[in-house]
């Protein structure tokens with residue numbers, strides 16, 4: 001006798017879910033779910049180890065094949081570091097198109113304690129799906145594929161452009177490289193003026209975020225035997241002055257009051273400079289000749305990124321002449337996107353009434369520099385991102401394709 005498949009949700013729950021999502025999903029059994037294209041795409045995507053330090057060729061080629069099959073015109077860029085980015089378009093060469101964007105890279109999972117499932121294997125347990133990239137953010141791109149499959153793309157009135165990037169997790173480097181080339185990559189297709197980036201927001205609508213500057217302060221000294229400190233110069237000791245200067249600077253940031261900014265970022269309405277790493281010293285018996293301090297600066301959108309250097313220097317006083325700055329990476333903030341049509345669409349589709357601002361950065365940092373109004377909205381939760389046992393709820397997994405399809409219906413059909 002064939003054992004009936006275990007129902008992973010009670011039928012009442014499914015009906016409730018479908019009603020809530022206005023979804024036509026009729027997946028009722030685990031077997032049905034696991035034989036669906038959505039599962040297949042998600043499973044394949046998670047299986048590619050696209051940690052930012054590794055090649056993303058297999059993942060990019062997978063998208064090139066799938067999008068070509070769906071009728072897209074696809075290009076793969078070749079980045080100087082060997083990575084690829086996916087630029088795909090479909091529909092008439094009209095002005096008012098829509099960009100759908102996600103990043104293919106994920107944060108590392110090796111040596112991350114707490115994983116109880118294989119990070120590269122999509123795993124269903126109860127009402128959650130586990131694996132690296134479930135929330136952040138491979139499954140969003142599977143949602144896009146499913147939405148394209150469920151739509152009659154021959155009837156598009158405006159174009160869809162997919163931008164699937166690399167190296168988002170190491171400073172939005174892929175988007176930085178792609179943004180200024182969009183116009184030439186798309187040829188006759190006008191660059192759409194609005195974008196949906198499906199980062200995990202629990203389907204909340206984000207239209208603004210902070211920027212980021214990562215830099216090093218390098219203190220130089222002179223090595224000597226630690227029994228004769230008078231022969232050397234200890235490079236670590238002045239770090240206390242840098243730390244004190246950082247504290248004073250953050251107090252200044254804290255004392256700047258702006259009611260509009262408070263409304264936008266109610267949780268943390270300030271610029272902030274964090275000392276995130278400090279490294280110095282070779283051995284227990286050597287006066288250290290170098291100390292490196294890594295800082296992460298998170299400015300409100302609109303703050304000039306490089307202002308932090310002058311502000312920190314002025315707090316350092318005379319010490320500024322003895323230190324070196326090493327700029328590592330930066331990404332501008334997202335000044336609130338105000339495209340009324342897109343706001344109305346996202347509010348209608350998500351049934352949300354408010355727009356939100358967040359403190360992390362996204363590829364919108366760079367796409368917005370090309371006069372593209374960027375909105376961040378997708379299934380999954382930012383609290384699950386970058387964590388061991390990263391997950392997405394089954395509800396969000398099943399709701400995603402319908403979310404994307406409805407956004408398309410409102411904006412490009």
Ligand SMILES: [Zn+2]
Pocket residue numbers: 103136137168199200
């Ligand atoms: Zn992400």
